[in-house]
Amino acid sequence: MLIRHAHRSERTAELTTWFPHDLVIGGEARAGADGHRFDVVNPATGQRIASVASASVSDGLAAVRAAECALPGWSAVAPRAKAEILRKAFELMCERAEDLAQLIVLENGKSLIDARGEVAYAAEFFRWYSEEAVRLIGSVQTSPSGQNRIVVSHHPIGVSVLVTPWNFPAAMATRKIGPALAAGCTVILKPASDTPLTALAIAEILRQAGVPAGVVNVIPSRSSGAVVSAMLDDPAVRKLSFTGSTEVGRTLLENASRTVVNCSMELGGNxxxxxxxxxxxxxxxxxxxxxxxxxxxxxxxxxxxxxxxxxxxxxxxxxxxxxxxxxxxxxxxxxxxxxxxxxxxxxxxxxxxxxxxxxxxxxxxxxxxxxxxxxxxxxxxxxxxxxxxxxxxxxxxxxxxxxxxxxxxxxxxxxxxxxxxxxxxxxxxxxxxxxxxxxxxxxxxxxxxxxxxxxxxxPAAPFGGFKQSGLGREGGHEGMLEFTESQYIAVNW
The missing domain is CATH 3.40.309.10 (Aldehyde Dehydrogenase; Chain A, domain 2)
Known part of the structure; x- marks a missing residue:
């Protein structure tokens, strides 16, 4: 049974106008450097629902600069303060759950039942990592020789590029942003060009929750390959978290090898x-x-x-x-x-x-x-x-x-x-x-x-695969550790 509905133009306007449709860089909404834009289409009707700015290579590098500038301040924020911001983001997502669900339906096409489930799941990553932010626990032990102590601590890995797919536009974004922010990293999110609106809406929610300018940057783009490649070549970028096909993942791993960027890859399945x-x-x-x-x-x-x-x-x-x-x-x-x-x-x-x-x-x-x-x-x-x-x-x-x-x-x-x-x-x-x-x-x-x-x-479990389904894990405590570097100090006292 195929059920068709008339296009709801007034409701579409309500769902798509409470957040910017431009790039979000350094806390500001801006048009792309070359002025290019692209349309977002409703898969159920084929109709255009919005026009979004398309990032160029220079926009991607500008986002890296913004994240780099914001990194020292955000990494120094007390864990409890980070936790409270993430908790606020969870609460705001819950308040706007129905709007977000309908927005996902508009640009992704999934049923409203599925979209509501996704929003609840997506919001939970902000709540989970609000709790994990205060649990970035290191360790102290005596070396086997007894001659010194082994002190291990976890530090933010740094500026992180997050590349997300179209099939879960909210959940794939929060599953990466939540642990990155909890660990003290700043991020550039490059959402799929089929579904950029949900990512921009989440950026607005994070702004309202108190995330400082430059900590979360969002750059939709129709030139994804060139933009992501240029960002990976920038020495300020130290992390890539990608969800998508194994074919694209292989290309990104090759790109990341040029500057030895740490990679988490959630790839294809069968x-x-x-x-x-x-x-x-x-x-x-x-x-x-x-x-x-x-x-x-x-x-x-x-x-x-x-x-x-x-x-x-x-x-x-x-x-x-x-x-x-x-x-x-x-x-x-x-x-x-x-x-x-x-x-x-x-x-x-x-x-x-x-x-x-x-x-x-x-x-x-x-x-x-x-x-x-x-x-x-x-x-x-x-x-x-x-x-x-x-x-x-x-x-x-x-x-x-x-x-x-x-x-x-x-x-x-x-x-x-x-x-x-x-x-x-x-x-x-x-x-x-x-x-x-x-x-x-x-x-x-x-x-x-x-x-x-x-x-x-x-959200509380480590998500990831064997073989060519990926590298690393998302979710759980492991998901936050993916955005950290371990430092070991040998010390006597």
Missing amino acids: APFLVFGDADLDSAVDGAMIAKMRNGGEACTAANRFYVHASVAEEFGRRLAERMRALRVGDGLGERVELGPLINEGARLKVDSLVAAARDAGASVLTGGESHSGVGFFYPPTVLVDVAPSSPILDEEIFGPVAPIVTFDTDDEAVELANRTEYGLVSYVYTSDLSRGLSVSERLETGMVGLNRGVVSD
């Missing part, structure tokens, strides 16, 4: 969802709907490959298709809508081509499988069965509402199929046998495992 023969199928289908359909499948943590024991595969597929078929698709601002459009036409074409290739290789469609026509970048919830283990749809992120199902017969086969990828971000395992679940989980080559759970993300 999450397997394993359902064993003893699994509670009601729970497994509920978990599959969360793991697959959170954010419409446009998430690095989305279940990408479903491996189901042959004894329950037909029943699992039938139940999943039934649930997927019942989802209400349409403009995300509708209260009844459960699935919005994909981010752009390129995304829709990619999903369509992957499904077509799977069908050509012998897969059968239980539901969906045909792209919607008309306005908006919609793709129907789709379940595929009889998918060949060598099908291309199993080799890359689908980033859409498509669930391909492959059967297996033994635990060893399930683990082998799950690990048959260069990625290693997250896995999902469903079984009623806790011993089996933990044993299989330990054999999976992923940084996170959802055992009888369809979601793993939590």
